[in-house]
Amino acid sequence: MxxxxxxxxxxxxxxxxxxxxxxxxxxxxxxxxxxxxxxxxxxxxxxxxxxxxxxxxxxxxxxxxxxxxxxxxxxxxxxxxxxxxxxxxxxxxxxxxxxxxxxxxxxxxxxxxxxxxxxxxxxxxxxxxxxxxxxxMTGHALEARMAQQRARLKRNFDLDSIVRSPESPLNGVCEQIARIAPYDIPVLLTGESGTGKELLARALHYNGPRADKPFVAENTGAMPDQLLESELFGHEKGAFTGAVNARVGLFEQADGGTIFLDEIGEVSTAFQVKLLRVLQEREVRPIGSNRRRTVNVRVVAATNRDLEREMREGRFREDLYYRLAGVRVHIPPLRERAMDIEPIAERILADAVRDFAKPVDGFSAEASACMRRYAWPGNVRELQNEIQRMLVLASGRTLTADLLDPRILRADAAGEQVSEPSPAPWVAGATLKDRVEALEARILRETLIRHRWNKTQAADELGLSRVGLRGKLERYGLVPT
Missing domain, CATH: 3.40.50.2300 (Response regulator)
Structure with a gap:
């Protein structure tokens, strides 16, 4: 040196x-x-x-x-x-x-x-x-690189890249998003947690006229009013205990772009008034400041609540609702689009294989069938967690059904989650004998899957002889998928 x-x-x-x-x-x-x-x-x-x-x-x-x-x-x-x-x-x-x-x-x-x-x-x-x-010297190169990154983001959130099957109900949703995106109008996304509302919010942004400007997101239901006000509108140094530095709020950070307000139905009625004022006046005033700052943002909000019912019961302001719901888009849950489960699972697995550096060839036919039968109350987020868990636990090159959580294996033929031994809705009205047999068939199938269809181990667990187990399998027509 x-x-x-x-x-x-x-x-x-x-x-x-x-x-x-x-x-x-x-x-x-x-x-x-x-x-x-x-x-x-x-x-x-x-x-x-x-x-x-x-x-x-x-x-x-x-x-x-x-x-x-x-x-x-x-x-x-x-x-x-x-x-x-x-x-x-x-x-x-x-x-x-x-x-x-x-x-x-x-x-x-x-x-x-x-x-x-x-x-x-x-x-x-x-x-x-x-x-x-x-x-x-590299100013032009940096500008070109930024343009490439923006183009890559637009491709990542292109509506055609959203994973779904050709006959999926989500096709209509994507067509609706494509029609809405070019127009600077607020959008309210509704649907259960985990259905992909933020993904569609980003698709709205990157397929619209503000695609080259910032996209910022905030879960508005995850914090108290003062902290939420600070996050969204900013604060001055010393405005409250702990405000050791000034902070620029998310509305200002998103100026010219899009702000995504997730779980908007969880916001208190007191804060709804402050948010309404910002949306009406297009101005924010940071906590502790006397100066108002003009902002120009597109607002996309999301909720898993029925806001119309919330309005009727006095928990959500009607004027704020109509400010947010310029256009309302509903995203169906995963149980209503079972045809999407397999392509989504394959995409999730491909991403997990890359992130965890643990290569596998895919799912067994039986595992795919079990996933299609399950209701997925947590939607895509639950599916993602389950696949990542399966990948971590897997010892072979194929993700088999025995790696699935028992609650998924207990799903009945109608796709309903069964958490305890009780008659399933699809056999309601049947005789007691029919209901007991349906429950017995479900228990047999779950046990065999967990033991990878090893009849000796399944019989031992259930207290049956191999002959008795074989007779029940023939009776109910249970065979590996």
């Missing part, structure tokens, strides 16, 4: 020798006994720090530093003097632009520290100059 270079200038050889001995262990030291030799060395070598005595016969240290400053402005300049007249110090600062003024007698450790800091300052200035040059 190249050592920093230092030039010592002093007409007294003994002083030069003393300085050189102290600095030589860390620095590449050059020495000159007069200003003219010093300038010759500076013309030939790259010097980072110049240290000069003030009182010299041909030229003072300040005069030398003034010449150095003119010809080599990037060098750090240090004066050493046994005289501490204020006039000399002021002259050195004004004319020579000196980095440090050291008075005699000086301490070796203090001298080393000053020179180290000076070298670091020069290096930082040099790096800054190189970065500025690089930024200037």
């Amino acid at each position: 190249t050592r920093p270079s230092v030039l010592l200038v002093d007409d007294e050889p003994l002083s030069l020798d003393t300085l050189a001995r102290i600095l030589d262990e860390e620095f590449d030291v050059r020495a000159a006994t007069n200003a003219f030799d010093a300038e010759r060395i500076l013309e030939e070598d790259w010097i980072q720090v110049v240290i000069s005595d003030q009182r010299m016969p041909e030229m003072t240290g300040v005069e030398l530093m003034a010449r150095v400053r003119e010809r080599w402005p990037d060098m750090a300049r240090i004066i050493i003097s046994g005289y501490t007249e204020a006039e000399d110090i002021i002259d050195g600062i004004n004319r020579g632009g000196i980095h440090q003024y050291i008075t005699k007698p000086w301490h070796p450790d203090n001298l080393l520290l000053i020179v180290r800091n000076a070298c670091r300052l020069v290096e930082l200035q040099r790096e800054n100059a190189l970065l500025a040059l690089e930024m200037k």
Whole structure:
């Protein structure tokens, strides 16, 4: 590693020798006994720090530093003097632009520290100059790269890239989003948790006229009013306990773009008034500030509640509802589009394989069938968690049905989740014998799947003989999927 270079200038050889001995262990030291030799060395070598005595016969240290400053402005300049007249110090600062003024007698450790800091300052200035040059030279390249990133984002949230089957009910939703996106109108997305409301909110943004501007999201139901007000509208320093710095709110951060307000149905009635005022006036006032700031944002809100019922029962303001619901889009739950489960599961698995670096070939036919039968009350989010868990637990190249959670294996033929032994809705009205047999068939199938259709192990768990188990399987027509 190249050592920093230092030039010592002093007409007294003994002083030069003393300085050189102290600095030589860390620095590449050059020495000159007069200003003219010093300038010759500076013309030939790259010097980072110049240290000069003030009182010299041909030229003072300040005069030398003034010449150095003119010809080599990037060098750090240090004066050493046994005289501490204020006039000399002021002259050195004004004319020579000196980095440090050291008075005699000086301490070796203090001298080393000053020179180290000076070298670091020069290096930082040099790096800054190189970065500025690089930024200037690559400005167009950066703009092109940003344009590529924006195009990639638009592709990621293109409506055609949303995973679904050709006959999915989600096709109609995507067509509706495509018609709405070009128009600057507020949108209210409704649907159960985990159905992908934020994904569609991003699709609205990136397929609309604000695609090149920011998209910001906030779960409005996850925090108390004061914190939510601070998050959305910002605050000034000292506005409340804990406000150690000023904060720009999300409405200002999203200026020109889109703000996504998730779980809007959870907001208190008191905060609904403040939000309504912002939407009406297109202005925000940070907590602790007297100045209002104009914002231009598109608002996309989402909820899993029935806001019309909430309005009737007085828990949601009617005027705020109509500000948010310029267009209302409902996203059906996963249980209403079972044909989407398999393609969504395959996409989730592909992403999980990449993230976890654990390759598998896919799902077994039986595992896919079990997933299609389950109701997925947590929708896509629950499906994602289940697939990631299966991948982590898997020991082979295929994700088999026995890796599924037992609650999924207990799902009945009508796709309803069954959490306890009770008659399923699809056999309601049947005789007691029919209901008991349906329940027995479900228990048998779940047990066999968990044991990978090992009949000996399943029979042992159920307290049956192999012959008795085989008879029941034949009776109910249970075979591996």
